[in-house]
Amino acid sequence: xxxxxTRVLVITNxxxxxxxxxxxxxxxxxVMRHFYSDITLxxxxxxxxxxxxxxxxxxxxxxxxxxIARVMYTQIALSLKVLGSRSTGPPIDTIIFAFGxxxxxxxxxxxxxxxxxxxxxxxxxxxxxxxxxxxRHTRLARTLFRLLEEVNYRLADNxxxxxxxxxxxxxxxxxxxxxxxxxxxxxxxxxxxxxxxxKFDVGYVGRLSATKGTPEFLEALERLPKRLKAVIVGEGDxxxxxxxxxxxxxxxxxxxxxxxxxxxxxxxxxxPETLNQIRLLVIPSAKEGLPxxxxxxxxxxxxxxxxxxxxIPGVLRHNETGFLLIDNSPKSIAEGITSAMDNRQxxxxxxxxxxxxxxxxxxxxxxxxxxxxxx
Numbered sequence: 001x002x003x004x005x006t007r008v009l010v011i012t013n014x015x016x017x018x019x020x021x022x023x024x025x026x027x028x029x030x031v032m033r034h035f036y037s038d039i040t041l042x043x044x045x046x047x048x049x050x051x052x053x054x055x056x057x058x059x060x061x062x063x064x065x066x067x068i069a070r071v072m073y074t075q076i077a078l079s080l081k082v083l084g085s086r087s088t089g090p091p092i093d094t095i096i097f098a099f100g101x102x103x104x105x106x107x108x109x110x111x112x113x114x115x116x117x118x119x120x121x122x123x124x125x126x127x128x129x130x131x132x133x134x135x136r137h138t139r140l141a142r143t144l145f146r147l148l149e150e151v152n153y154r155l156a157d158n159x160x161x162x163x164x165x166x167x168x169x170x171x172x173x174x175x176x177x178x179x180x181x182x183x184x185x186x187x188x189x190x191x192x193x194x195x196x197x198x199k200f201d202v203g204y205v206g207r208l209s210a211t212k213g214t215p216e217f218l219e220a221l222e223r224l225p226k227r228l229k230a231v232i233v234g235e236g237d238x239x240x241x242x243x244x245x246x247x248x249x250x251x252x253x254x255x256x257x258x259x260x261x262x263x264x265x266x267x268x269x270x271x272p273e274t275l276n277q278i279r280l281l282v283i284p285s286a287k288e289g290l291p292x293x294x295x296x297x298x299x300x301x302x303x304x305x306x307x308x309x310x311x312i313p314g315v316l317r318h319n320e321t322g323f324l325l326i327d328n329s330p331k332s333i334a335e336g337i338t339s340a341m342d343n344r345q346x347x348x349x350x351x352x353x354x355x356x357x358x359x360x361x362x363x364x365x366x367x368x369x370x371x372x373x374x375x
Contacts, residue, residue: 006093007038009085009115011078011107013100014045015063018207020292021045023268024099027182028121029056034368035375038090042081044074045099057088078107082114094119094375097156102126103148108155119374120156121180123289124310125149125170133287133309158374162290163361165314178374183367184299186359188269191301193276195348200261201228202337203278203302205271205293206285208236213284213307213328218245220284220333221260228341230260233274239264275300279347280340284328288312295362298322298354303347305336315361319346321354 010028014021022045032039040057041047047058059081065073085092095111097104098121111118127145153159153175160180161167167177202224208214215238221230232242242262266274275281281297283306290311297304298321305323306312316322323340326332340347360366 005037005090007040007090008032008036009082009092009095009111010039010041010043010098011082011095011101011104012041012043012045012098014043016044016046018045019268020207021099022048023292024182026053028096028098029053031183031364031367031371032096035371036093040085040089042078075104075106078104079110082107082110086114093117096121099123100126102152103145105148105152108152112155117158117375118156119158119160119180120152122159122161122166122170122172124161124166125172128170129287160370160374162311163314166290166311169311169314179370180374181362181367181370183364184295184358184362186299186363189272189275189296189299191276191351191355192272195279195301195303195351196344198279199229199277200231201279201341202230203233203274203281204231204284205233205266205274205278205281205297206283206291208232208234208238208242210238211286212236213286213333214238215241216328216330216333217282217284218242219330220282220337223330223334224337228337231263231274231278232260233263233266235264271296272300275302278302280305280323280337282333282337283307283312284325284333285309286328290315295358299358299362301351301355303340303350303354305333305340315357320350321357322350 010032012025025041025043025045029039029041042059044061044063047060092115094117095115096119097108100123102120102122103126108118127142127149130142157176159172159175159177161172162181164179167173204217206212246262275297281302281304283291283294283304285307288310294304294306294315303322304316305325306316307328308324316324318324323336325336
């Protein structure tokens with residue numbers, strides 16, 4: 001039951017093309033329902049996942065403005081939305097900037113005038129992301145990011161992120177930091193097919209892009225034994241490349257029954273069915289926060305092999321709750337897949353450990369406990 005008759009504004013970044021962003025919006029809104037009776041969601045991501053929640057005010061922002069124009073638009077438009085929200089409902093108690101809104105200086109300053117509490121729900125310190133994973137960006141840009149971060153994090157009443165590992169890794173401890181996790185519906189995302197009887201040996205589920213490590217994964221598949229069956233699920237910039245691979249029957253199918261299947265899209269409701277057909281999910285991203293698909297796969301008892309980036313090492317403990325890659329090179333991915341698949345007992349033990357970990361750390365009850373500390 002809501003405990004506060006005032007209002008919360010939830011402001012999120014994202015893209016309409018990325019369905020995972022819409023799912024994150026819905027999860028955050030569902031958590032807020034346990035604290036507030038009146039919720040407004042302002043987002044650059046698709047609002048489709050929250051459309052069946054008629055009690056939520058929803059405001060869609062334009063996500064198609066490119067480059068520096070988007071930076072200016074975001075700063076000004078969000079500030080105006082915050083100011084305008086004062087007259088559309090009960091008093092605003094809290095404003096949450098989530099999922100990549102760490103650098104929104106003008107909206108955050110404006111929010112200090114309007115609301116009692118400001119929370120930044122970070123997916124990772126932007127300057128650190130650029131320094132580690134996007135070194136081509138100038139030192140000046142990283143310095144500017146650090147300055148904006150320092151001001152915004154100190155203006156905020158709380159800086160929250162997905163897990164304690166990310167609090168430590170992003171050096172958030174110097175602020176009023178804590179965990180503001182989302183949750184997994186562990187009744188929906190649940191194991192229903194034993195590992196040995198699953199259809200696919202290896203799977204990739206996510207956006208098909210260079211940042212997500214798709215090219216390296218595709219090249220790794222060419223290095224694997226021809227007996228393996230693989231599935232790729234997703235859309236993105238590299239969809240055509242995957243389609244071309246499907247046409248190369250000599251490379252990915254043979255008399256031993258090996259094959260690779262491509263599913264352009266699976267709805268979020270049906271995703272557990274797909275995950276329950278995969279023995280080992282690979283997440284070869286070059287950069288991440290804490291990907292939805294990681295914790296969703298673990299909830300389904302699907303072992304995950306992933307790069308050690310973002311918050312992933314805080315969830316995947318090598319050979320315990322999952323498998324960590326040395327890097328996301330095709331050679332490393334292929335070796336990681338082969339090593340995991342060759343040890344069936346370990347694979348099944350990791351499957352069980354992963355499910356238990358998610359039940360313990362990413363249930364709705366646990367998520368509410370984390371957020372309650374901020375409130």
